[in-house]
Amino acid sequence: MFAPGFMMNAWTTATIVAVVAGVVGYFVVLRGSAFPAHAIPKGAFAGAAGAALLGINTLIGLGVFSLLGALGIGAMSRRGRRDVVTALALVVMLALGAAFLSRTTEYEPEIYSLLFGEVLGVSTTEILPVAGLGVACVVAIALIYRPLMLSSIVPEVAEARGIRGYRIETGFLIVVALATTMTVPVVGALLIFSLMIGPPAAARSLTSRPLLAMVLSVVIALVTVWAAIALSYQYNWPVGFFVGILGALSYGAGRGWAAWRRARATRPGALTATFGH
Amino acid sequence: MHQVYTAIFEPGFFASAQVRVAVTIGAAVAVVCAVTGVFTVMRGQSFAGHALGDVAAAGGSGALLAGLNPLTGFVGLSVVGAAVMDLIGVQRVRSRDLATGVVLGAAIGLSALFLYLTSVTGATTGAVQQVLFGSIFTTNSSTIPAVAILGGIAVGALALVCRPLLLSTVSPDVAVARGVPVRLVSLLYMLALAVSVGLSSLATGAILSTALLIGPAAAALRLTKRVAWAMCIACLTGVLAVLLGVLLAYDSYYWGSGHNGLPVSFFIVSVVFVTYLASGLPALRADRRRQPAGPATAADHDKIAA
Numbered sequence A: 001m002f003a004p005g006f007m008m009n010a011w012t013t014a015t016i017v018a019v020v021a022g023v024v025g026y027f028v029v030l031r032g033s034a035f036p037a038h039a040i041p042k043g044a045f046a047g048a049a050g051a052a053l054l055g056i057n058t059l060i061g062l063g064v065f066s067l068l069g070a071l072g073i074g075a076m077s078r079r080g081r082r083d084v085v086t087a088l089a090l091v092v093m094l095a096l097g098a099a100f101l102s103r104t105t106e107y108e109p110e111i112y113s114l115l116f117g118e119v120l121g122v123s124t125t126e127i128l129p130v131a132g133l134g135v136a137c138v139v140a141i142a143l144i145y146r147p148l149m150l151s152s153i154v155p156e157v158a159e160a161r162g163i164r165g166y167r168i169e170t171g172f173l174i175v176v177a178l179a180t181t182m183t184v185p186v187v188g189a190l191l192i193f194s195l196m197i198g199p200p201a202a203a204r205s206l207t208s209r210p211l212l213a214m215v216l217s218v219v220i221a222l223v224t225v226w227a228a229i230a231l232s233y234q235y236n237w238p239v240g241f242f243v244g245i246l247g248a249l250s251y252g253a254g255r256g257w258a259a260w261r262r263a264r265a266t267r268p269g270a271l272t273a274t275f276g277h
Numbered sequence B: 001m002h003q004v005y006t007a008i009f010e011p012g013f014f015a016s017a018q019v020r021v022a023v024t025i026g027a028a029v030a031v032v033c034a035v036t037g038v039f040t041v042m043r044g045q046s047f048a049g050h051a052l053g054d055v056a057a058a059g060g061s062g063a064l065l066a067g068l069n070p071l072t073g074f075v076g077l078s079v080v081g082a083a084v085m086d087l088i089g090v091q092r093v094r095s096r097d098l099a100t101g102v103v104l105g106a107a108i109g110l111s112a113l114f115l116y117l118t119s120v121t122g123a124t125t126g127a128v129q130q131v132l133f134g135s136i137f138t139t140n141s142s143t144i145p146a147v148a149i150l151g152g153i154a155v156g157a158l159a160l161v162c163r164p165l166l167l168s169t170v171s172p173d174v175a176v177a178r179g180v181p182v183r184l185v186s187l188l189y190m191l192a193l194a195v196s197v198g199l200s201s202l203a204t205g206a207i208l209s210t211a212l213l214i215g216p217a218a219a220a221l222r223l224t225k226r227v228a229w230a231m232c233i234a235c236l237t238g239v240l241a242v243l244l245g246v247l248l249a250y251d252s253y254y255w256g257s258g259h260n261g262l263p264v265s266f267f268i269v270s271v272v273f274v275t276y277l278a279s280g281l282p283a284l285r286a287d288r289r290r291q292p293a294g295p296a297t298a299a300d301h302d303k304i305a306a
Helices: A006-031 A034-054 A058-079 A082-103 A108-116 A124-143 A145-153 A155-160 A165-187 A191-206 A210-235 A239-264 A270-275 B002-008 B017-043 B046-066 B070-087 B093-121 B127-132 B141-160 B162-170 B172-177 B182-204 B206-223 B227-252 B264-279 B281-289 B296-305
Strands: none
Touching: A006 A034, A006 A124, A006 A145, A006 A165, A006 A191, A006 A210, A034 A058, A034 A082, A034 A108, A034 A165, A034 A191, A034 B046, A034 B093, A058 A082, A058 A165, A082 B046, A082 B206, A082 B264, A108 B093, A124 A145, A124 A165, A145 A155, A145 A165, A155 A165, A165 A191, A165 A239, A191 A210, A191 A239, A191 B093, A210 A239, A239 B093, B017 B046, B017 B141, B017 B162, B017 B182, B017 B206, B017 B227, B046 B070, B046 B093, B046 B182, B046 B206, B070 B093, B070 B141, B070 B182, B141 B162, B141 B182, B162 B172, B162 B182, B172 B182, B182 B206, B206 B227, B206 B264, B206 B281, B227 B264, B264 B281
16 A cells, blocks of 8 residues: 555655645635635646647646636626625536537546546656646745735725735635646546545644644545545545545534534634634 | 638527536526525625535535435535534534534545445446536436426525515614524525535535525625625526536537537636626726725625625
8 A cells, every 4th residue: 555656646645645735725615705615626637628628738728727717706706796706607617528528539537537537547747747747735824914815804904904805815715726737637626625625624623723724624535535545545446535524524523622612612602713703 | 701600600509408408507507596696695605505515515425325315415415514503503603614614524535435436336337526616518417307307406595585584684683683593594505505515416416506505695685785686687687607617618519620629617617707797897997986885795684684
């Protein structure tokens, strides 16, 4: 299971992906950006189909489409409801993807692996770009940490301090797009979403302290991914299945823990302490 | 004149049984989605609307694997997903996003497994494409009655709770004060949404189910603040988008020399998206004339309530 070669590559890339998903996902959950976090990777899948059609590197297709998706959602949500424009941006990208697919002779396993990932098929040369993009994501989050945090928790105060909400939103979506570009070839367009939601949500129900929650979110994401790979190795079922189910289970466990603690605590402040704000 | 006519309607368009089935199912789905979609957009639950499509697709792939009727899988799992979302907090605005996301994440994991197992057993080819993208051109005409009946149930359920649903959508506090069973109404709405989305995912594929649910309704709600009007406009837009999309997809087969057409979902989504963008123009012009107003949603709600 830990033999050098493809398994080692799988462990390395999955670890990088889990760290990034844990950090970025914390803000996804905090900001209530689950829909864009689902739409950008899923729409970027169309970019991979387009890249296959043109015969260029998949990463370029993914990058272009996820960036266009992020900028499109950011720009359109100034003039419409955010969830509506996210849905429309997503279907437009998917429709383009369907058009690209109808033109290619791409066969089914490749579509499947783009959607659901192929972490066991990562080659050594793919690790470096993934690591580079991962570092870029974490650095970007660190750079906009304070305004991002402020605008996520108290948007009104952030606006009053001169932080433009839509600029932060667009910047954050670009980080999601970056994370997407690096993770889609590895864990697939659909599963990065499970990693960005389950672990951070569980972490948030365990603590309301931001940095601790972020660390916990990374830890839970790591455990999820490692367990998923081990289980997948053992039972020969897709990694994606275990990531999806474990992600949901960790959220359920977090909710259960919070409810248990609430039931035990009789202090009236306990409820607000559990949910933060 | 005849040349223009044949340029618009390529030979065999009206004679094709496939086209007739596609137009019938597409139009029926468009109407059901438009009615449900108006509530979905007003309640800000586009994410749930889209997620249920993916949940339904997971059910569809499970049914494919188990050899069940796909309709059972699509609508069944979608309804279960909606119930779970409602249970873990889709009715509260703050936790709604998360509840939807968690259910969606689990459903995606399930589709990964089902589709993998389907491809391993080799029972069906093209399962991934069929379940995830779908196409109204490949729909069997025998699904028409099921689409009509389930669509009727969804619309009927919404009509039944129309007034309390509208009140609890526009101002939940007033609804609670008036003794509206908000929780029950919300659950009923989620179930109606699940049935319509599951149905349209089966009939038209996951892409179109979201496009037809959100696009026409959102465009209509930007044009009028009256709910009944918005439903009429959304139905009309949705049906026209389906007709135009099917026509263009049929014609695209004759474009160029390659003789491989573009998918119908591509055209329908394009029409829907252009309609949505165009629906923003009146507000844009009005904004230019006076000073820019505050965030649209709050103002919209006040107007609907008035």
